[in-house]
Amino acid sequence: MKIAIQGVKGSFHHKVAQTFFDATTPVLECMSFPVLVDQLVSGNASAAVMAIENSIAGAILPNYALIDKHKLTIEGEFYLDVQHNLMALSGQTIEDIKEVWSHPMALIQCRSFFEKYPSIKLVEATDTAAVAHQIQKEQLKGIAAIASETASQIYELDIIAPQIQTIKHNETRFFILNTEEKQINTDCNKASICFRTDHKRGSLATILNIMSDCKLNLTKIQSMPVIEMPWQYAFFVDITFDAYSDYEKAKKVLSIMSKDFKVLGEYKNQKR
Amino acid sequence: MKIAIQGVKGSFHHKVAQTFFDATTPVLECMSFPVLVDQLVSGNASAAVMAIENSIAGAILPNYALIDKHKLTIEGEFYLDVQHNLMALSGQTIEDIKEVWSHPMALIQCRSFFEKYPSIKLVEATDTAAVAHQIQKEQLKGIAAIASETASQIYELDIIAPQIQTIKHNETRFFILNTEEKQINTDCNKASICFRTDHKRGSLATILNIMSDCKLNLTKIQSMPVIEMPWQYAFFVDITFDAYSDYEKAKKVLSIMSKDFKVLGEYKNQKR
Incomplete structure (x- = not known):
């Protein structure tokens, strides 16, 4: 089965597919991120590689929206040192x-x-x-x-x-995506979640306090506009943890204390 | 004196310049955001209009980096209903x-x-x-x-x-920028700030608790990679408040409790 990549062979996405899976993995070249997602959802690819953030330019926000909209699961992450x-x-x-x-x-x-x-x-x-x-x-x-x-x-x-990028150490983070149902994998130590909070003062602080009490480390937070509800925000958050049981406890509390709580993926932290 | 805009006459930036300042305001057309900032910094323009976030696509993160790098001041915000x-x-x-x-x-x-x-x-x-x-x-x-x-x-x-955008209500938020020193304006009720926190668990929760205790409402939060320190994050936060004195108190505490605390601008909330 093919892995969908953004771009053609020789692209940075291709490199990630070869390293995460196998150097001989057949790839499906997609000319945009929406096409990439279409190929995955329609079953033409068994997984997809998608750039999600870069250490210079920041997050690629429309890709978070694509993951959310099409209910994709993050099965892994990969950091690539990008030399232009x-x-x-x-x-x-x-x-x-x-x-x-x-x-x-x-x-x-x-x-x-x-x-x-x-x-x-x-x-x-x-x-x-x-x-x-x-x-x-x-x-x-x-x-x-x-x-x-x-x-x-x-x-x-x-x-x-060679190496004409402004910052010599230029990392891009990629997600490995699929459409399968989440399976509990107690081996994982990182998760991407999203939720909304009500507009009361201190509501986000309350959520972050719960995470901290459950020994979760926050590695990323991003407020995102909620489509069709201008200027209401959803939060996309990445967390790391040592014990799956801590994370499990936090999930239960967060699903009560926040709105539309959703796990986008549970996977291995590729950093350290 | 001219106002720098991204794009040419007839662009959405031009519309914002005409509405925020005056319909007859002379504009300086810039073909990219870095050029826009150069024109402002070099004194060829007295202010600049810069798109910063959209209700569909989210924040334009590289523009936050430009504002930070060139020590620009946000003197105002403007929301435009963008019809494509x-x-x-x-x-x-x-x-x-x-x-x-x-x-x-x-x-x-x-x-x-x-x-x-x-x-x-x-x-x-x-x-x-x-x-x-x-x-x-x-x-x-x-x-x-x-x-x-x-x-x-x-x-x-x-x-x-006409109106071919996916979401009919499609707002874009713009900043009005200048290079002047911040002057205390107790009339304002919104601010954009940024800071770093150390990597201890719960450090962001601590900061948000302080904001909540000081009666600040958080309207936006964005973690941003710190250039040359891959995967360390700075936070860009927008807050609204009723009393300037509450905000002043929060500023004092935050400058002690966070690292590299910086006010990017204090201005009038243009929503409601």
């Missing part, structure tokens, strides 16, 4: 480049590099590796891609500037 | 359209509409109104823009489908 390389057809130098086509997140992460080259036009594209493929296929001169070293090998482009 | 319209050259119908060029946020907000037209290619562009301008200037057939009614009037395009 500028690549073009063999023989091209940085002086030849008129336009760089890449994904908006990659452009954000490399912005400082291009301040030295104000004449280069930054053009948004759907996928980093797909641009590398297009440059080779159409033999595009004057155009460069920002993509992984693997992409430069697959699509036979020369790296004209 | 599909527009093209006069005489064109939806069947003639091969590609729609628009800002990624606008494309996200209109995704469901285009599910009925799978042959239309969605192409990311820097600004909604700039595409409308380009279609008129270059007489582009087969291309449509997603933009405001004002843009269709300025650039003389026909609206071929």
Whole structure:
């Protein structure tokens, strides 16, 4: 069965699929996150790899909304150290480049590099590796891609500037998603949950106090607008814990004390 | 003095500048958020209008990072009901359209509409109104823009489908920014603050308890990665209050109890 990835072979999503599953895992290339989710929901893929947050640009909020809307389960997380390389057809130098086509997140992460080259036009594209493929296929001169070293090998482009991202240590966190019913896995030590609270003062503090009392560590919190209820917020929270029993107790209390409490996934903490 | 806006005349940012300041306010058109901030910091603009969150797509996190990095002050907020319209050259119908060029946020907000037209290619562009301008200037057939009614009037395009965004009530929140030192304005009833906490369990709960004790209402919370310290988080929080004295007390306690406490702006709550 195939694993759905955002982008084409050689993309960062592809790398995650190969590392989390197996280097020979067949992948289903999807050109956007909604298409990725469609492929998973319709059964064409058995799992999907989705970028969810980056240490420079922050969370990809619309992806939280997709997970929630389609009732997907997070079965795992993966942190990838993302190194962006500028690549073009063999023989091209940085002086030849008129336009760089890449994904908006990659452009954000490399912005400082291009301040030295104000004449280069930054053009948004759907996928980093797909641009590398297009440059080779159409033999595009004057155009460069920002993509992984693997992409430069697959699509036979020369790296004209390596590691051009602003922050050298540039991690992206990915979720491994599926559509299956949650199964209790007492081996897990991390969970992603979401809930709403009423608009009373201190209601979020009350929830966080419960979590703290149950020995849960909060690693992420994000308020999100509730669709069709403008400016009411849901909270997306990641927590880690040592004992599953502590987490189980917290779940029971939180399902009483908050509204629409939902577990998005229980999985192994991939950090340390 | 000019007000910097993201995009060109007829953009949603332009509308906010005209409403918050004056309909005749001269504007400085900027083609990206970093350029907008540069124009403000270099003194070419006396203030800047910046979109910060949308009721469908959520917060524009990189803009929080820009505000923080350049030590900008939020002097006000503005909520705009954003209605997206599909527009093209006069005489064109939806069947003639091969590609729609628009800002990624606008494309996200209109995704469901285009599910009925799978042959239309969605192409990311820097600004909604700039595409409308380009279609008129270059007489582009087969291309449509997603933009405001004002843009269709300025650039003389026909609206071929009105209000195509998925959620009819689609609000975007904008900040009015400047570079001036904060002045105490006891008239304000809302503030945007940021801080870090140490990694001890319950440290965020402690901070939220203080806010609640000081009668502050939390309207937004967002954890953000700290640049160069991957997976350490800063918190960006919006609060409302009735008495400035309550807020002043909270500020004193929070500056002791959290790390790097900073006020990004104190302003009037524009909701209700």
